[in-house]
Structures are given as C-alpha cells and as structure tokens.
Amino acid sequence: MKTVIMAGGRGSRLAELTENTGNGIPKPMIPIEGKPLLERAVDCLREQGFTDLILTVGWRRQAIMRYFGDGSGDSPATGRAFGVHISYFEEHTPMGNAGALVRLADSLKEDFLLLNGDLVFDVDLNRFLAFHREKGGLASLLVHPNDHPSDSGLIETDAEGRVIRWLTREEERPSCSRNQVNAGIHLISPRLLDAHRPDAVDKIPPEPIDLDRDLLKPLAGTGQLFAYRSPEYVKDCGTPVRYGEICRDWRRGLAARRSLRHRQRAVFLDRDGTLNRHVGFLKSPEEIELLPGAARAVRMLNRAGWLVILVTNQPVVARGEVTEDELRAIHGRLETLLGQNGAWLDDIYYCPHHTDRGFPGERPELKIECACRKPRPGMLLQAAGDYSIDLEHSWMAGDRESDVAAGRAAGCRTALLWNGAEAPRRLPQESRQSERLPPNCGQTVTCRDLQDFVLRLLEETQEENGNEDEKTGKQTGGKSEPAGGTLSDTGPDQGRNSRSVSSDGGDL
Numbered sequence: 413m414k415t416v417i418m419a420g421g422r423g424s425r426l427a428e429l430t431e432n433t434g435n436g437i438p439k440p441m442i443p444i445e446g447k448p449l450l451e452r453a454v455d456c457l458r459e460q461g462f463t464d465l466i467l468t469v470g471w472r473r474q475a476i477m478r479y480f481g482d483g484s485g486d487s488p489a490t491g492r493a494f495g496v497h498i499s500y501f502e503e504h505t506p507m508g509n510a511g512a513l514v515r516l517a518d519s520l521k522e523d524f525l526l527l528n529g530d531l532v533f534d535v536d537l538n539r540f541l542a543f544h545r546e547k548g549g550l551a552s553l554l555v556h557p558n559d560h561p562s563d564s565g566l567i568e569t570d571a572e573g574r575v576i577r578w579l580t581r582e583e584e585r586p587s588c589s590r591n592q593v594n595a596g597i598h599l600i601s602p603r604l605l606d607a608h609r610p611d612a613v614d615k616i617p618p619e620p621i622d623l624d625r626d627l628l629k630p631l632a633g634t635g636q637l638f639a640y641r642s643p644e645y646v647k648d649c650g651t652p653v654r655y656g657e658i659c660r661d662w663r664r665g666l667a668a669r670r671s672l673r674h675r676q677r678a679v680f681l682d683r684d685g686t687l688n689r690h691v692g693f694l695k696s697p698e699e700i701e702l703l704p705g706a707a708r709a710v711r712m713l714n715r716a717g718w719l720v721i722l723v724t725n726q727p728v729v730a731r732g733e734v735t736e737d738e739l740r741a742i743h744g745r746l747e748t749l750l751g752q753n754g755a756w757l758d759d760i761y762y763c764p765h766h767t768d769r770g771f772p773g774e775r776p777e778l779k780i781e782c783a784c785r786k787p788r789p790g791m792l793l794q795a796a797g798d799y800s801i802d803l804e805h806s807w808m809a810g811d812r813e814s815d816v817a818a819g820r821a822a823g824c825r826t827a828l829l830w831n832g833a834e835a836p837r838r839l840p841q842e843s844r845q846s847e848r849l850p851p852n853c854g855q856t857v858t859c860r861d862l863q864d865f866v867l868r869l870l871e872e873t874q875e876e877n878g879n880e881d882e883k884t885g886k887q888t889g890g891k892s893e894p895a896g897g898t899l900s901d902t903g904p905d906q907g908r909n910s911r912s913v914s915s916d917g918g919d920l
C-alpha cells in the first residue's frame with residue numbers, strides 16, 4: 413500500500429523554530445529529540461510495513477529531498493537505514509494540500525494512506541486499515557479526543573462510524589458535542605479522486621485544492637466517509653507551544669505507551685456519582701454536572717497515558733425513557749464539560765438493558781439478562797478487546813458495590829469511591845449505617861472521590877501528569893475544582909467518615 417505524506421506546508425506559525433538554523437528548515441524537518449519529525453513518521457510507517465512512500469514537497473523541499481533521498485540510504489541522525497522507498501511530487505506553485513493528490517491520481521490506483529506532514533504519532537496502522545476495509549467507504553478518517561475540542565474541528569458519527577456532520581473550527585457547535593477531532597491520518601480510496609479529476613492533468617484548474625474543505629467535508633452525511641476512533645497519540649506540530657508539549661511527551665515515552673501496538677492500561681470509570689452528580693435517572697444533557705475535582709482527575713490520567721473509559725448502566729434506555737440519540741447527547745454534554753477542562757474520555761460503553769417490565773414505552777428487545785450490566789463485566793471485557801487492555805494492570809473506579817464487583821469480575825483492581833461530595837445524596841438504603849462506613853465488597857482501595865483516587869494512583873505509580881496540570885487548573889478557573897491537596901490530607905478529619913480513608917485500602 414502506498415503512503416502519501418503532505419510535506420509541502422510552510423508552517424509559518426513555527427517561524428521561531430524553523431528560522432533559527434542558518435538557512436532555515438521546512439516544518440517536517442523540525443527535530444523531535446534529535447530526529448526530524450518526518451523521520452519519526454517514516455520510522456513508524458516502516459515498522460508496520462508501509463515502505464512505499466510519496467512525499468509531496470514544496471516549501472524548502474530541497475532540505476527534505478537531500479536528507480531522505482530515495483529512502484535507500486542511511487539516516488544522518490542515527491546512521492541506520494531508512495529502509496523505505498521514497499518518491500517525490502514537487503510543487504513549484506502553491507496548489508493546496510490536495511492539489512498534488514489530484515495530479516498524482518494516475519499513480520494511486522489502490523487505497524492509500526494519507527498523512528499530514530506535521531504530525532507526530534504512534535498509531536497501529538494495520539488496525540486502522542482493517543476498519544477501512546470493513547467499512548468500504550471512499551475515505552476513513554482517524555479521529556480522536558483531544559484536550560482542546562472547543563477550538564478544534566469536530567466530527568460527528570453515527571453508531572456505525574459514518575460521519576454525519578463535520579464542524580469546522582469556525583462553526584458554532586452544539587453544547588453537547590462528542591470530543592472527536594480529525595487527527596490528519598486518512599485512508600483514501602482512489603475513487604475519491606476520480607470525482608475531482610478532469611480527463612487530463614493539464615486541465616486541472618490552477619486554484620488550490622484543500623483536502624478537508626474540498627474533498628472530505630462534502631462527503632459528510634453521504635454514508636461514504638467513516639471515522640475510526642482511536643485513543644492513540646497523534647499531535648500536530650502547529651505551534652511552538654504544541655512543539656514543546658510533543659518534545660516532552662516523546663521524552664516520557666507517552667506516544668509509544670498509547671499506541672495500540674502495545675497493551676494498554678485503563679482506568680474504567682462509573683458515570684453518575686463518580687464523574688457527575690447523581691440525580692436519580694438522568695434524562696437530559698442539562699442535568700449533567702461534573703463533581704468537584706472530576707475533570708482534573710481525568711485530565712491527570714489522560715496526561716499520564718492511562719486510557720480513561722466510561723462504563724455505565726443505562727436502564728433508562730430499556731425503560732423507553734431515554735432514546736439512544738438522547739443518551740448520545742447526554743454523553744456529548746459530559747464530554748463537552750470535560751473538554752472545557754482539558755480532559756477527555758477515550759471511549760464510552762453503556763448497557764441499555766434491564767429486566768424489570770411494566771414501564772410505558774419500554775423496549776421489549778432490551779428487556780433481557782445481558783452480560784454487560786454491572787456487576788457483570790461485559791463492558792470492561794468488550795473494551796479490553798477493542799483497545800488491547802491489560803485488565804490485570806487496570807482499574808475500575810466507582811461509587812457502588814456493583815462497580816467494584818464488575819471490576820473484580822473483569823480481573824481489574826478496584827477503587828470504591830465513598831464519602832466524597834456525593835455522600836449526602838446517597839439513597840437511604842445505601843447509607844443505612846449512620847457512620848457511613850464504606851462496605852467491604854472486596855475493593856482494592858477505598859478513596860474519598862475520583863480525585864483522591866487518581867492522586868493516590870499516580871503517586872503510587874510515580875507517574876508524571878505532565879506537570880502542566882496546575883497551570884491548566886488555574887487557567888480554567890475551576891470553580892468546581894478544589895485545590896487538590898496532598899494525599900496526607902485525606903485523613904479522618906477531612907471527610908465525614910470516622911475511619912481513615914487510607915487505612916482500609918491496602919496498596920495501590
């Protein structure tokens with residue numbers, strides 16, 4: 413399979429990085445820990461068998477062509493062979509990032525991989541390819557949640573992964589959008605180019621052609637464009653700030669750790685009473701209110717490279733009280749609120765089933781004994797298969813015994829969240845003990861709330877959370893986010909609990 417890398421961009425926002433080195437360098441040659449970022453992309457491609465590369469080059473193309481040659485030589489950075497075959501398409505006048513593609517159409521007879529040239533990534537490409545082949549669309553986009561969805565283009569999909577709406581950065585978005593951003597990695601069928609190709613190359617109009625605006629976005633809603641959601645590391649090196657983040661992430665090994673080529677560690681989270689306030693049966697997006705510290709906790713897990721996966725029982729669907737579309741909006745609201753705090757969920761699994769009958773409008777097909785309703789472990793096991801999760805080194809955190817039971821049944825370690833901000837709202841039968849002692853249901857640890865758990869987890873595993881956390885916490889104001897505090901604060905005097913939170917837990 414051919415890979416086309418669009419490496420012709422000018423990168424004018426990165427002038428302070430590209431202009432400081434004598435003659436100046438093009439954006440794809442910016443070093444990430446001693447290697448040009450384009451070479452890191454070539455490494456990732458070669459390791460997975462993608463060795464037939466076409467680079468479209470324009471601005472300062474000679475620097476790229478001199479460095480890589482035809483790919484048969486050795487890397488000046490490492491002395492080791494590039495191990496790929498490279499050909500070039502030279503743009504002498506700006507033709508837009510897809511202008512070259514249309515002109516290359518004759519040499520792109522099969523599905524091909526198309527990459528933005530300023531990406532730093534570690535992605536399991538063959539997994540993405542399997543998705544693309546199964547869906548059979550004109551194009552598949554790799555989409556992912558990011559930490560700034562409010563100023564990113566958002567991709568809305570249906571349950572099968574078809575793109576139903578594509579909102580650009582400039583467009584106003586609903587207050588309950590899923591955090592799904594186009595990452596700049598695509599699989600494209602040559603049939604897509606057919607529609608844009610006149611019968612001869614010299615008849616192609618000279619106007620620049622933009623990949624997103626002219627080729628891909630018009631496919632939204634046609635059923636021919638699919639989105640493959642991935643939690644893997646993909647960042648564009650578009651600004652000096654992001655460049656700094658990428659270098660730091662690379663040093664910490666974050667990109668490799670998040671790649672689905674490797675086994676993942678996850679924290680599974682319950683929803684109501686763990687991330688957001690418990691309001692009984694939650695039925696509309698407006699009822700979602702994040703608990704204090706919850707967004708900060710998720711953000712710390714994101715930055716430390718843990719997958720964060722929501723697993724929630726939603727019997728309201730079986731009862732006919734909430735449709736699947738409404739549930740999507742509720743979860744979109746949850747993702748939007750988290751996104752405003754720089755936090756994201758890597759995925760959401762819900763169980764729509766319930767066996768109790770007798771509700772008006774109930775859906776008989778969902779009135780079943782299923783394998784996914786907690787305390788059963790079905791959602792965790794499904795996620796483990798989808799994301800290559802090492803359950804033994806993963807955690808389930810929630811405020812119910814059924815969360816602990818589901819986690820244990822899946823083979824995870826478990827955290828019971830007890831006596832945090834939700835304590836006064838617990839249903840009476842669950843707080844019968846006047847001291848509100850946490851039940852012993854086999855949990856690995858008992859923590860006050862999600863933030864308490866995450867702080868302890870990261871301390872025990874001695875992981876960095878990127879050291880950006882405090883800064884971001886201040887920027888986002890955090891009306892609902894207390895100052896955090898150290899683990900030693902979570903003693904008996906802090907909660908209503910008469911027992912020390914840490915004494916009954918055991919080691920993380």
Ligand SMILES: [Zn+2]
Binds near residue numbers: 765782783785
């Ligand atoms: Zn179920």
